[in-house]
Amino acid sequence: MRGQDIAWGIAPIGWRNDDIPEIGAGNTLQHLLSDIVVAGFEGTEVGGFFPEAHLLNKELQLRNLRIAGQWFSSFIIRDGLDRVIGQFRTQCRYLQEVKADVIVVSEQTGSVQGLDRSVFAEKPEFDDAEWKTLCEGLNELGGIAGEYGLRLVYHHHMGTGVQTAEEIDRLMEGTDPARVQLLYDTGHIFVSDGDCMTILRKHIGRIGHVHFKDARLNVLDDCRRNGRSFMQSFLSGMFTVPGDGCIDFKEVFDFLIAEGYKGWIVVEAEQDPDVAHPLEYALMARRYINERLLAQTPIQT
Ligand SMILES: O=C1C[C@@H](O)[C@H](O)[C@@H](O)C1=O
Numbered sequence: 001m002r003g004q005d006i007a008w009g010i011a012p013i014g015w016r017n018d019d020i021p022e023i024g025a026g027n028t029l030q031h032l033l034s035d036i037v038v039a040g041f042e043g044t045e046v047g048g049f050f051p052e053a054h055l056l057n058k059e060l061q062l063r064n065l066r067i068a069g070q071w072f073s074s075f076i077i078r079d080g081l082d083r084v085i086g087q088f089r090t091q092c093r094y095l096q097e098v099k100a101d102v103i104v105v106s107e108q109t110g111s112v113q114g115l116d117r118s119v120f121a122e123k124p125e126f127d128d129a130e131w132k133t134l135c136e137g138l139n140e141l142g143g144i145a146g147e148y149g150l151r152l153v154y155h156h157h158m159g160t161g162v163q164t165a166e167e168i169d170r171l172m173e174g175t176d177p178a179r180v181q182l183l184y185d186t187g188h189i190f191v192s193d194g195d196c197m198t199i200l201r202k203h204i205g206r207i208g209h210v211h212f213k214d215a216r217l218n219v220l221d222d223c224r225r226n227g228r229s230f231m232q233s234f235l236s237g238m239f240t241v242p243g244d245g246c247i248d249f250k251e252v253f254d255f256l257i258a259e260g261y262k263g264w265i266v267v268e269a270e271q272d273p274d275v276a277h278p279l280e281y282a283l284m285a286r287r288y289i290n291e292r293l294l295a296q297t298p299i300q301t
């Protein structure tokens, strides 16, 4: 069957958002996990509101769900690796207990991701020494992740020092493929560079995890024109689930399958849950995956 080596997940970010804890605060863990089952996904990623490992495992087992991984904000350049390692090990231990596959790392030194500043114009740029510190630090963290049976996947992200295709190239060149893989996020690279395929083609051998995030072009253009922050942008509806925006996921998915990608593809669409009903959008995403991406024969419209 086409796509048999893919595990489909959906991230909690449509229900609750770690960047703005007050939105969707009424959505409990049990509610989220049950919605994920209803929508037909196999797993999710850990959100900031998730409980201790044994409590989470109980809820997962009851629903036959799995954990793909969890985000880790690193400050290797700002704080130095020694200060990062302690928190990193704590998170790896937790992820090992919940039987995750990856730890998702994003360097947040100088990031405007959570600030009220234009995400389109005010991203940080690392100098040569900072790149060296970052790449060496990530190699170390990748080795540590391996001790816990995890793979380190690096998340390129809007408003950070590793955002553009050029910056992703530099990160890939500077890190050890045995220790650092790439998390390919369609939404972030599309918003940054207006194209999803270049980094996919170039780094397919390094991709260890995938986020499927779609973008609404009219909203994106408006956010860019008005110099919106990252949070203002997603609250305005810049992102949505695959099939509801302008990204051609068929081309992306066909390439991943043709190149033998195996692993998680996690639908990740941050929107305001009071505006975009999380279960409705999860169902929409699953329908699109089944009918447009996994179907062998083209669907007539
Ligand atoms: O993977 C992600 C995790 C979020 O915290 C982040 O802000 C989001 O945009 C994303 O892609």
Ligand SMILES: [Co+2]
Binding pocket: 155, 185, 211, 268
């Ligand atoms: Co992502």
